[in-house]
Amino acid sequence: MNLLRWSLLLAISASPVLSAEQTAPMAVPGMHVFQSADRDWSMEILDQSPAGLTVEFRLNRLEIQQDGSRHLLFVDGLNTLSTPSLPELPSWSGVFAVPPRAGLGLNVLESDSRVIAGVVPRAAEDWQSDYPGSGLPERRENAQVYGGGHFPARVSSYGEPALWHGVRVVPLDITPFDWNAANDELTVYTRLLVRLDFQGHDTRNTREIDRPLSRLARDIVRPDLQNPAQLDADLRLDPLEQSSLGRYLVVIIDAGIPYLQPWVDWKRQMGYEVTVVAQSELGGTPTFATIKQRVMQEYTDNGLDYLLLVGDYDLTPQLYNLPSNTVQSGQHAEGTWGGDIVSDHEYTLLEGTDYFPEILVGRLSVDSHQQLSTLVTKLVAYEKTPPISQTDNWYRDALMIYDVALAGSRRETKLAVRDLLFADGFAHIDTVHNDYYNNNLSPSIVTNFVNQGVSFVNYRGYGHRYQWVGPEFGVTQIMNDLNNFNAWPVVTSIVCGGGDFGSNQFDPC
CATH class of the missing domain: 2.60.40.3800 (Immunoglobulin-like)
Incomplete structure (x- = not known):
């Protein structure tokens, strides 16, 4: 990058x-x-x-x-x-x-x-x-x-x-x-x-x-270095890391483990080391501090690449509920968490005082067994039996979207991301330019591209917990207008309040 x-x-x-x-x-x-x-x-x-x-x-x-x-x-x-x-x-x-x-x-x-x-x-x-x-x-x-x-x-x-x-x-x-x-x-x-x-x-x-560096140092950091020889001199992969794709730590409520098991089995079959920690092992009602302490222990003692949190984080807890950290958000907060919004990024900061991650974190923001079972089925199918023939070359297609209002860097950011995707083997990348104040586009332009098949969508502009603002594509269009069955894209949505899984007003966000 x-x-x-x-x-x-x-x-x-x-x-x-x-x-x-x-x-x-x-x-x-x-x-x-x-x-x-x-x-x-x-x-x-x-x-x-x-x-x-x-x-x-x-x-x-x-x-x-x-x-x-x-x-x-x-x-x-x-x-x-x-x-x-x-x-x-x-x-x-x-x-x-x-x-x-x-x-x-x-x-x-x-x-x-x-x-x-x-x-x-x-x-x-x-x-x-x-x-x-x-x-x-x-x-x-x-x-x-x-x-x-x-x-x-x-x-x-x-x-x-x-x-x-x-x-x-x-x-x-x-x-x-x-x-x-x-x-x-x-x-x-x-x-x-x-x-x-x-x-x-x-x-x-x-x-x-x-302790030895993880595979992430080699796979993520090394390509962006001007002097990779320096990293090679320090890169001592732990013996287990040499024979596996990396290590997962999964935190989940006890009752949810059977519903997650197909995903765990698949990851182990792929070659990952997966450690599942039940909520009861963290005192029954874990806090952000107790979860991070367990993450730090795993990182220090055994090495760690990925953290997966299974559960939503609601003001009124549902069956699945795992805490997160909160960050200041100013005018974009809804007041649910005292004017802040939730963020799991703090779980990844395990060394130093900087904001660069030591591990990668993800969350399956589910509230019920049924939601988890559905999501696990989709995730395993996406990786195990990808619909390669469904849409020609959709795995190598991507969509860049940006709005220029109030910021001049968004165009340059999308062009830089596009260049990185081309360098990584993408064949076709469409770029949508939106001007919210002068030429706000219809959300159907996003719907059409996604339905045609893209594997990656990258957005930068305005937004809320429930939709982008320019074009105004959001939860309504996802629920009602998309028909891209099995051709699920990875979406990065860089907006104010985006991905706020702790929102009390908009769930899902």
């Missing part, structure tokens, strides 16, 4: 200390070629050892376009810094594995640069102005920066280290520019040599549990 941006980049960073002789100022706009190469930029790890790693970044070409009195800077293949009111500049980001307990530090060892005169980068848009009748999003300019300051403050930074499925990782950013607003000069760093030291003073989020 291009998680290549951590949201908080700290002031642990570096600026160039050695610079080759700069050339005379160049004119704009146009394509500026600094060195002949196949790509506009390159990043290479020159060396890596227990003491650290050295990265060489080269910027080969930069395109500058006139945008009124400002300039748009473009480098093919690079992301763009898009903080509202600050200059938009191309930037590279990558995620690196670092030793479990090392201190970290960063220095720029060498740099070559060119100066381009007469450049004023345009400011990033403020999408919060995108209300009905407000016109196009505004581009306010930060007075301190545009009034004569330098931007960015540093050409390379790294974010807070995190533990991700047991792997200690850190995001590294390189923004190879220094814009001087006082004289409208843009210094372009055509070459940067950046050193990430493993013998520094930053010891946040070190790994304290000394």
Whole structure:
């Protein structure tokens, strides 16, 4: 994933200390070629050892376009810094594995640069102005920066280290520019040599549990690393992990175990290790704390990949009821849980102080034996006897949906997800663009795509517990309009209050 941006980049960073002789100022706009190469930029790890790693970044070409009195800077293949009111500049980001307990530090060892005169980068848009009748999003300019300051403050930074499925990782950013607003000069760093030291003073989020990493470290984390060799050096799969697909911990009420058994048998047949913990083993009426304590014990003693919670979480408990954690939700809360909404993510945070998971968690949000039996039948059939011939290639088809109101990043997010799916073997991906205030689409467009057959649906926009807002597709359409029998898609619905299985007003959510 291009998680290549951590949201908080700290002031642990570096600026160039050695610079080759700069050339005379160049004119704009146009394509500026600094060195002949196949790509506009390159990043290479020159060396890596227990003491650290050295990265060489080269910027080969930069395109500058006139945008009124400002300039748009473009480098093919690079992301763009898009903080509202600050200059938009191309930037590279990558995620690196670092030793479990090392201190970290960063220095720029060498740099070559060119100066381009007469450049004023345009400011990033403020999408919060995108209300009905407000016109196009505004581009306010930060007075301190545009009034004569330098931007960015540093050409390379790294974010807070995190533990991700047991792997200690850190995001590294390189923004190879220094814009001087006082004289409208843009210094372009055509070459940067950046050193990430493993013998520094930053010891946040070190790994304290000394046990082999799980398969998730290899299967999920490794593909997103710039330096997978570092992970390979630390990757010691536990002997059982080498012969199984991973470990499940299942928490369920005692009376529900027989109804879940076909799923347990199937998972074991596939090659997973499955441990079932009955509610009575957790004191009869488990709390969030007692469940997490059991999860932590399993993770520490035996290793753990997956947690499955079987049961809903209601204000008025039903037969199946397993507690969850709550998180602040502000204006989007309904008041059921004191203004918060429920979230099982806290169960996955077992090492460090970051929000990256150590395990994967899921919940079968059922209230009765009948609901559980129906869901288990569907899950096992989906994996054991998939309807491959029902709809041609539907397993390799996907649907991206986004609404642009009030946020400019949703389009870019969907395009990034689409690229990841194509890279993973998907053959056909439809993308639905919705503008809630100006061209709100009918929910039938989603219904039609799903009924035709897709294996993955990814939505980002507005929403509630019971439906999306733009297009307004929700529980009503799912219950009444879908006929995609057996062709069940995986749906990721990133909205306010979405997936709130603890909702008292809307059950099911």
